Amino acid sequence: MVRVLFVCLGNICRSPMAEAIFAHHAAAAGLGAELTQDSAGTSSWHVGEEPHPGTRKALKQRGIACSHLGRAVAPDDLTTQDYLVAMDAANKAELLRMGADAARVSMLMDYVPGMAGEDVPDPYYTGDFEHVYTLVDAGCRGLLAHIRAGRTT
Numbered sequence: 784m785v786r787v788l789f790v791c792l793g794n795i796c797r798s799p800m801a802e803a804i805f806a807h808h809a810a811a812a813g814l815g816a817e818l819t820q821d822s823a824g825t826s827s828w829h830v831g832e833e834p835h836p837g838t839r840k841a842l843k844q845r846g847i848a849c850s851h852l853g854r855a856v857a858p859d860d861l862t863t864q865d866y867l868v869a870m871d872a873a874n875k876a877e878l879l880r881m882g883a884d885a886a887r888v889s890m891l892m893d894y895v896p897g898m899a900g901e902d903v904p905d906p907y908y909t910g911d912f913e914h915v916y917t918l919v920d921a922g923c924r925g926l927l928a929h930i931r932a933g934r935t936t
């Protein structure tokens with residue numbers, strides 16, 4: 784089992800979108816039983832809340848299910864999750880500050896050719912959920928390909 788945790792600031796816009804898209808592609812690839820995906824925020828501002836309406840709309844338009852409720856990154860996540868995938872450099876820095884092993888920490892755009900190290904812009908501020916969907920979808924496809932390439936069984 785490979786465990787993936789997508790991390791953003793509020794856990795209502797970018798990371799729940801990534802969780803839902805990744806689950807969708809993993810299931811389509813027949814890997815649903817071999818992967819787990821979840822998402823969390825570096826803040827606890829939106830614990831227990833549904834994703835932002837912009838995220839829900841972008842997913843619904845593509846027929847992608849989403850049932851996540853907001854939660855904060857917990858100390859356990861740093862050791863139980865194989866991939867801690869940050870949406871931006873601030874989220875990554877916060878994971879490392881919390882004590883995450885750098886080998887487990889990456890950014891979603893690291894998995895898109897030519898975009899390593901780039902941020903997924905925060906649609907909470909930009910309002911552009913469609914642009915974010917395009918980036919997150921590309922990142923999730925790349926991450927899934929990366930995990931599949933590294934499988935030993």
Ligand code: 4NP
Pocket residue numbers: 791792793794795796797798828905906907
């Ligand atoms: P997210 O976006 O990190 O992609 O979930 C945000 C959501 C909420 C806030 C900031 C960013 N906020 O300030 O409440």
